[in-house]
Amino acid sequence: MAGITNAEFLNKVIPYGFDVATLGGYSLDLPTIEASKKIIERGRAEFDFPLDEIFTHIGNEVDSIKKVHNDVKVSANVRSTTPQPIIDVGNIKDLDIVEINCHCRQNEIISIGCGQEMLNRDDLGDFISDVADNVKSEVSVKIRANVDGIDTLEIARIIEQSGADYLHVDAMRNGVFEADWELLREVCNNVNIKVIGNNSVNSEENIKKMINTGVDGFSIARSVISGNLDFNITNF
Numbered sequence: 086m087a088g089i090t091n092a093e094f095l096n097k098v099i100p101y102g103f104d105v106a107t108l109g110g111y112s113l114d115l116p117t118i119e120a121s122k123k124i125i126e127r128g129r130a131e132f133d134f135p136l137d138e139i140f141t142h143i144g145n146e147v148d149s150i151k152k153v154h155n156d157v158k159v160s161a162n163v164r165s166t167t168p169q170p171i172i173d174v175g176n177i178k179d180l181d182i183v184e185i186n187c188h189c190r191q192n193e194i195i196s197i198g199c200g201q202e203m204l205n206r207d208d209l210g211d212f213i214s215d216v217a218d219n220v221k222s223e224v225s226v227k228i229r230a231n232v233d234g235i236d237t238l239e240i241a242r243i244i245e246q247s248g249a250d251y252l253h254v255d256a257m258r259n260g261v262f263e264a265d266w267e268l269l270r271e272v273c274n275n276v277n278i279k280v281i282g283n284n285s286v287n288s289e290e291n292i293k294k295m296i297n298t299g300v301d302g303f304s305i306a307r308s309v310i311s312g313n314l315d316f317n318i319t320n321f
C-alpha cells in the first residue's frame with residue numbers, strides 16, 4: 086500500500102503469519118514520480134523518492150526486513166512506464182520478488198499508461214517478458230479484475246505466457262464489498278501460473294472462501310492497517 090507499507094510497518098505485521106511481505110508501491114521513473122507528486126498534492130499517501138535515491142532506498146528496506154525476518158520473502162510493488170527500472174529493482178540484492186503494478190487506478194498514473202492502464206497495452210506480454218528474462222528475482226504481476234473493457238481471463242493467459250512466476254489478482258467487484266470468488270475460481274481453472282488471490286480477506290469466513298477458489302496463496306491489505314486482525318493466518 087503506497088505510503089504505508091515500508092519496512093518498519095512490515096516488520097510489525099509479519100509475525101501475524103505472513104510468508105511474503107510487499108514493499109511499496111514505488112514509482113521508479115520520471116513520469117511515475119511526477120504522477121506520485123500530483124497524487125500527494127491532492128492529499129493521498131504515496132512514497133516520494135527522487136530517481137537518484139529510489140533504488141538504494143528499496144535495497145535498504147529489503148535489508149531492514151531480512152535482518153529481522155530472514156525466512157520471509159520480500160517483494161517490491163513497482164510502477165514504471167518502461168521495463169528497465171523494474172529490471173533494476175528485480176536485481177536488487179536479496180529482493181525475492183519484483184511485482185509489476187498493473188493495478189493502480191489513480192488518474193495521474195492511468196493517464197501516463199501505467200497501473201491498471203497497463204492492461205490495455207498491446208505489448209503487455211513483451212513488457213513482462215523483458216522483465217522476467219532479465220532479473221534474478223521472481224516476477225509477480227498484480228492486476229485488478231473486472232476493469233471495464235478488459236477480459237481478465239485473457240490477461241491472465243498473457244501473463245502466464247510471459248514468463249511471470251505469480252499472477253496477483255485483486256478480485257474487486259465494483260460496488261460490492263466482497264471479492265469475486267467465481268472469477269478467481271475461473272482464473273485458477275484456466276492458467277497454470279501460481280495465482281495469489283486478493284480482496285476482502287478480513288475474516289476467517291472469507292479466508293475459507295478465498296482458499297476454496299483454488300488460489301495458491303492470498304494477500305491481505307486493508308485489514309492489516311489497523312493491526313487488529315481478528316484471525317491468525319497461520320491456522321490456514
Ligand SMILES: Cc1cc2nc3c(=O)[nH]c(=O)nc-3n(C[C@H](O)[C@H](O)[C@H](O)COP(=O)(O)O)c2cc1C
Binds near residue numbers: 087109308
Ligand atoms: C491506501 C491504499 C494504498 C494502496 N496502494 C497500493 C499500491 O501501491 N500497489 C498495489 O498494488 N495496491 C495498492 N493498494 C491495493 C491493496 O494492495 C489491495 O489490492 C486492495 O486494498 C484490496 O485488498 P484488501 O481487501 O485486502 O484491502 C492500496 C490500497 C490502499 C487501501
